[in-house]
Amino acid sequence: MAMLTPAQKPRGLARRIFIGVSHSGRGPAAIGYNGLGRDRIVVQAAKRGQTGRLPGLPATAQGSGCMQVGTPHSVPSPQHGQAAVRDPVAWRLAELPAGTDLAAAEAFCRAVARRHYENFTVATRLVPPRLRQHLANVYAFARWADDLGDESASSAEAGAALAAWREELDACFADRPRHPVLVALAATIREAGLDRQPFADLIDAFEQDQKQTRYATRDELQGYCHRSADPVGRIVLALEGCRDPRLVSMSDSICTGLQLVNFWQDIRRDRLAGRVYLPLDDMTRHGVDEAMLDAPSASPALRRLVADEVEWARRCFAEGAPLAAAAPAVLQPAIEMFIGGGRAVADAIERAGFDTLARRPTVGRWAKTRLAARAWWRSRVAGGGRA
Template sequence: MPVDHYENFPVASLLVPARLRRPIEAIYHFARSADDIADEGDAAPAIRLAGLATYRAELDRIAGGEPAATPLFQTLAGAIREYALPLQPFHDLLDAFAQDVVKKRYADYPELLDYCRRSANPVGRLVLHLFERTEPEHLEQSDCICTALQLINFWQDIAIDWRKDRVYIPQSDLPRFQVSEADIAAGRCTPAWTALMAFEIDRTEALMRRGLPLVHALPGRLGWEIRLTVQGGLRILERIRGVRGDIFRHRPTLGPRDWLVAAGRSLRM
């Protein structure tokens, strides 16, 4: 399931074949460090965007067959060459991180999904490339799982994102449930808020379940890695539902017992 630092991206666990841990770690470190540029510290937006531009330039160097300038990109370039990884997913991640610097609200659900298409889905697609499982139905299932994980992170971190002046709940959903941003600011868990969160949870869970067939298509340990990831995400949704959406006072995290539950459910998938 998600790591503490950047909750969408998988880390190469012991369930992943040893030969693929290094390229998966290279992908993760690229994404994590680029996200840090966009989101950590107190740098001005122009500086953040300039930092992301240097990452784009490094990708262009790789595309042109030029040597990478930093250890991070040297390792990444090796993985890209060895496994013939496409460069577009890396560019998509940078586009999403740059968008996070300047865009703080999303008009509707399709607009939010377009952000997830670039901020979360590329990692799943790159992992499928490593395993040479890039059939269209598998890519689509991976997208469903990755987008669902991204949305789960959003619902989990509504209060944290508010302090960064970010609201990922689609703006069109707020009036539909008679909820305002003032309710988020005040941490008000009203019946209207509970209904809104239930709606988002239901929609996210349905999306996750659309991706479930992927776990049966992936080989060996990767299939088990994805099973555990999916069940961990569903467990977070269950925890949010259990506190009636009150993530202001009960930010859900997974402890040892939750992972035991997730592992048991993984065996029955």
Template sequence: MSQLPDYLPEAVLRFNDLALDALPGPGDASLESAHRYCSHLARRHYENFIVVSPFLPTELRRHFYHVYAYCRWSDDLADETGDTGLSLELLDWWDGELQACYENEFRHPVFIALRETIDRFDIPIAPFRDLLTAFRQDQVVTRYRTYADVLEYCRYSANPVGRLVLYLCGYRDRERQLLSDATCTALQLANFWQDVRVDLEKGRIYLPLEDLGRYHYTEEDLEAGVVDDRFRGLMSYQVNRTRRLFDEGLGLCGMVDARVGLDIELFNRCGSALLDQIERRRFDVLSRRPTLSSARKAGLFLKYALKRLWIR
């Protein structure tokens, strides 16, 4: 991008993943230009987002793009600077832009588009702001003493995404929100257990320190990559309680539009399959990062897609 729009801080020029070259030109504040940018950004990162599902209702895709673009910008502002102070400064700027959006003042294309979605589905500011709380926390908190502390982090980092999906699908009740929270928290935890080594290299440990103590395993052991009976017991403990959350969250699938329910079930089953993979490797997540193969993902998709079609 040759010239930065005047609504952007100069620091965002370093972010390669935000498709800055696709931003609408100066003076173009139209909704459709803003939507095209959000769509471009979401498709650029399609592998990470529900919008690629052929089962997602077509009329909702536009709004999923808008929400995704907000999440993408939030994530990159937090993680791509390499400078805690700058990340916090940019997150404060983004939070201010969010507040302005709710006050009908916006220039950034993400918020021009997001305002349409907020109005259409009457979405409160809380889930958007909660995500920023998690991103800020990641800048300053690198250890969690208890499992309850980790769950509290998930309340802000993961659960708002599921609640935004529910708002887009027209569901606002507490029962569905709690079931969504179970799946979203489980997905976040599964990602933590998958990325123990990756997070450690960033200076972060999401394994509860009280659980390390319970299994007489130390941070020094973790740094050294020790995989023994203590570590396997520690990881088995995390995997088992994460699996219970996935099981709880499955109850939501039959309580929403069948097309959305399939997407939720696929996310849930893929998360459970990742736990299976960790278990098959005897809980060694330190020597090599566990992943699901494309074939395994495709198999899960076919299995549960056919199941849903058969039920219908």
């Protein structure tokens, strides 16, 4: 089941699933060292007629045992008013350390997870310590890919950056990892015998975000979820050697459900970002057009549509719920928490009268605390007192 899952950003996998229970916004602001985000800093300096050096590790990583950046990459000042040209793969030149130190790479992944996902530590406390670094490595891979797409200045630039990230993934599976995230992930892949396909599917989804902003049918939207959300659950199950097709199908249902409730929770935010995830045929059936999404509050027709979509998400949770008892025991508490969290979001949308335009429905702090406490206690029982 997914332990991972995107701010006014195309949805990537990673934040969406990991954040499924306790995400109160759309993600913290990108820090300086996050793929193309940092190149933007350099280019802004170049536009002021300066020569820039790419920043090093994020503030949370400094002093945490993470590797330092190797040879700096300079961006020349533009001449005669010519705009600076951003190199969408500049991070490949700047980030590679002189040596590939696994401990430093793993520390870097933990720093990425802590920096970008405030509840990462809470979530990983529900699994045994031997899995926590693996989860951080998987999260860092997905988060980095997500940022490469989201922090780009254009779809073309995002496409180039994601293509470069795919090359890094290929190098990782060829046992030639170069980027610190892939150095750490390579160890996880070797130890757990992970397949390449789920990671490639995630990159496919981030690339799809750059090209597609509308979905004609539920099947089409579910296809996107299959690439953007479901792979994370598959990876997490595989970390425990679980590849049973029946259990994988349950995991897919849970991950898709988490993605869907976040779509319905964030209709206004997505609309402002130029995205509509409500299936167009469902909109037509309920008499809803896109202009209604710009209103200060939801019309009766839109409320009925959202109620219908929330019911779809709830069916996904119901289909996946048996996984909480059928998955490897060490994963069951976390699975239970994420199912409960997704259902809590659905309930919050219902309490708002299925109007997510007037106010974004969220799960209250105490409700989240109860979910986490219940799952934490179950993890102790399952682990014989292990926290």
